[in-house]
Amino acid sequence: MAGHLTRACAALRVARAHLLDALCVLAGRPAPPPGAHPVRRIHERVLQAVESVPPGALQPGDVYAATDVQAGLLNAEVPAPSDTAALCIRRTVDGVGPADLWKLARGTAMTRDDLLRGAAAVLAPGYPGAGDPLGELAAHTLAQEVAERSPCHWGRDHTEVVRAALYRILADLADTLLEVSDSTPTPLNWTVHDSGRRYCATTAGRGVTHDVLVRTARGTPLAAAPVWHRHPPCPAWEWRITGGPVGRGSRSCAPFPSAFAAQHAAECAITALTAGRCGL
Known part of the structure; x- marks a missing residue:
């Protein structure tokens, strides 16, 4: 192995x-x-x-x-x-x-x-x-x-x-x-929007199309500032997955420390949805 x-x-x-x-x-x-x-x-x-x-x-x-x-x-x-x-x-x-x-x-x-x-x-x-x-x-x-x-x-x-x-x-x-x-993410083709503040992807599985959005989290406190750095605190990120017909269900999760972390978590969530281990 x-x-x-x-x-x-x-x-x-x-x-x-x-x-x-x-x-x-x-x-x-x-x-x-x-x-x-x-x-x-x-x-x-x-x-x-x-x-x-x-x-x-x-x-x-x-x-x-x-x-x-x-x-x-x-x-x-x-x-x-x-x-x-x-x-x-x-x-x-x-x-x-x-x-x-x-x-x-x-x-x-x-x-x-x-x-x-x-x-x-x-x-x-x-x-x-x-x-x-x-x-x-x-x-x-x-x-x-x-x-x-x-x-x-x-x-x-x-x-x-x-x-x-x-x-x-x-x-x-x-x-x-x-x-x-141990993770099993589903690779997604992410597109960048709003100068890197939003990422979108679409995937289909089990006959359902899922739209995936990663963006800066709303209403979430900024990450704690480092003691010995003077850089501004980084924003938190969230993912949101929607799928199904009109009036479709959705699921979201936050916070994540970076867009990359939120994207990876969203890809893992898509794997779970496709396998039927969870739903929207």
Whole structure:
């Protein structure tokens, strides 16, 4: 059976050299710098950690769950391969020196929510109770200190918060690869409208024609702004599928971090509709 990387390339219709960039877009993160950049090498190690897991051994979300188990934030049994993958991610991040840690964090477009989750993981041993008000206050304070201080003024706790946040960001990338490698999208011929704010496609299956629309989501908050970027927040996206005669049914789903992510999800939904696994 083909490995996760080969299957993901087929699902996304991209060459292996472009797979990492595509997965980052699906996960709502920027692609790492091209070439032999250290940030790209770290991301590639995460993909290789997943590639070493036999297909079918893990489900999307398993690596993230294993990361939380290791941090003491989740009391649950996780599959052994997910624990191994999470440990590989942890060791990879721990091997990054202080000088490069901020570059890696900045390259992932880390948000304040990411830092808050990292702070919660760092403080978990001292505040074992879920929902502890003092623990939540301490996590907010620590995350705010990381965001507002220059990296050269980070203490040990601040550095550990960034590392813990990176564990989760990279675990999410691993889970994205797992999800994509198991997906079965129906390739659609997308046309671009409104200067890239809207994409349309049409497909026929089971005697019904479906019109597919991907557009910026209405009434959905913008994505959280990165801590160390000054770029405007990206809009959320949604897909909408309509089909059947006049007065036809429709189905929609949102939010997605990019048009590419919404298109992939819509193509997977078309597969499910055509197979009769769901309806409008």
